[in-house]
Amino acid sequence: MWNASSVAYNFFTLFISTTGIACFMLMLKKFNLKNWMWAGIGIAITPIIYINSTNDMDYMWALGFTLIVAVHHLNVSAGLFLACAIGCRITSGAMLIPMCLLVWHCAEKEFRIKNIARIIFCTALFTLLIFFPVFRNYGFSFFTYYEHFPVPFFSKIFYKGVISVYGFIGVVALFISILFIVCKRKTYCEAIINNKNISKEIVMISILTILLYGFSFMCCPLKAAFVIPLIPFVWLMFTLLILDRSFKVLVLLMAVSTFTFGINLSDPLRGSKESIFSIQRNIAGQKVAFDPFIGLLMADITKRQQRTSYAIKVLSKISSLKKHTLIIVGWWNADLLVLQRGHENHFVKFAYYINEPDLLKYQKDNYEIFYLPEQDTFNDLRYQKIFTKRFAKFFYTN
Numbered sequence: 001m002w003n004a005s006s007v008a009y010n011f012f013t014l015f016i017s018t019t020g021i022a023c024f025m026l027m028l029k030k031f032n033l034k035n036w037m038w039a040g041i042g043i044a045i046t047p048i049i050y051i052n053s054t055n056d057m058d059y060m061w062a063l064g065f066t067l068i069v070a071v072h073h074l075n076v077s078a079g080l081f082l083a084c085a086i087g088c089r090i091t092s093g094a095m096l097i098p099m100c101l102l103v104w105h106c107a108e109k110e111f112r113i114k115n116i117a118r119i120i121f122c123t124a125l126f127t128l129l130i131f132f133p134v135f136r137n138y139g140f141s142f143f144t145y146y147e148h149f150p151v152p153f154f155s156k157i158f159y160k161g162v163i164s165v166y167g168f169i170g171v172v173a174l175f176i177s178i179l180f181i182v183c184k185r186k187t188y189c190e191a192i193i194n195n196k197n198i199s200k201e202i203v204m205i206s207i208l209t210i211l212l213y214g215f216s217f218m219c220c221p222l223k224a225a226f227v228i229p230l231i232p233f234v235w236l237m238f239t240l241l242i243l244d245r246s247f248k249v250l251v252l253l254m255a256v257s258t259f260t261f262g263i264n265l266s267d268p269l270r271g272s273k274e275s276i277f278s279i280q281r282n283i284a285g286q287k288v289a290f291d292p293f294i295g296l297l298m299a300d301i302t303k304r305q306q307r308t309s310y311a312i313k314v315l316s317k318i319s320s321l322k323k324h325t326l327i328i329v330g331w332w333n334a335d336l337l338v339l340q341r342g343h344e345n346h347f348v349k350f351a352y353y354i355n356e357p358d359l360l361k362y363q364k365d366n367y368e369i370f371y372l373p374e375q376d377t378f379n380d381l382r383y384q385k386i387f388t389k390r391f392a393k394f395f396y397t398n
């Protein structure tokens with residue numbers, strides 16, 4: 001389905017996301033956790049999950065396949081599903097560690113080693129098959145692609161890893177819940193220890209998964225969606241640690257957080273729109289809008305609209321070009337390629353990012369070379385040299 005429509009991709013993203021969350025709920029039900037249904041609702045309504053459950057990105061495909069493993073962990077198919085998750089996002093491979101612990105916990109003693117060896121072998125085999133075309137074409141270079149981009153300041157890391165994941169109301173609700181747990185830690189610890197329905201291994205698996213993907217995000221904190229794999233296990237921990245009524249209130253507040261009280265990055269080309277009631281501030285060089293009526297979901301919708309609007313302006317401008325032209329498009333690449341389908345100008349080429357020798361070659365071939373907003377900076381960062389402006393000019397759409 002590589003050439004399928006966006007509607008098809010969005011539908012399958014929705015289907016795989018929902019299936020994965022349903023499988024996770026079944027696992028919680030199997031372990032006799034009382035709020036298994038509310039935990040599933042909490043996962044689904046978390047802003048970063050809700051937003052990414054209907055788009056063309058691979059985050060929820062990876063999570064969906066990973067959570068499907070939860071109900072297949074004693075079967076050979078677990079290796080296949082985990083390999084599919086790794087094929088979507090290679091960081092899903094870290095889930096092999098907690099999954100092996102889950103198998104160790106659930107399998108009978110005489111079958112533990114056998115079952116773990118089976119899931120490791122099947123995962124490795126299917127992963128190698130899935131990645132064979134990638135290795136053949138790129139070698140190991142795809143492992144290091146993101147290493148060329150700088151780590152943001154702490155304020156932006158905190159925004160990406162916390163606020164844009166749970167939303168303002170969600171963060172406040174989680175903080176109060178954690179504070180309550182800390183204040184009542186002795187009572188809750190005793191309750192967990194004495195509750196035969198709560199498996200200590202499940203607590204360990206949850207903590208391990210949160211630490212693994214928390215560390216992974218800190219190593220490469222470039223996208224809020226990178227923390228998606230740990231979200232189900234955050235909810236699992238809260239299912240275990242807070243009272244039934246408090247847990248349901250937390251889920252409802254997370255739903256409110258998805259739709260209202262957004263702290264959104266504002267940018268006329270690729271950021272979200274703000275309402276007339278928003279309060280705007282510049283924080284760490286970034287325009288931020290505190291908006292009571294536009295939550296993370298609506299912010300994402302307006303962000304897509306503004307990106308599409310700018311991409312259409314670019315395509316309108318290049319449609320009349322009659323000279324060989326190269327444009328460094330960076331993060332606009334997908335928008336432009338999709339929107340121009342069937343109306344390509346064969347005089348114009350797009351480069352995601354491009355190195356200095358190739359730019360020199362295009363220059364010698366008499367190409368006019370341009371870059372879209374900020375892509376001169378990111379092209380230089382990508383190749384760790386300052387050279388883009390020597391070859392390219394800014395592409396004006398007005």
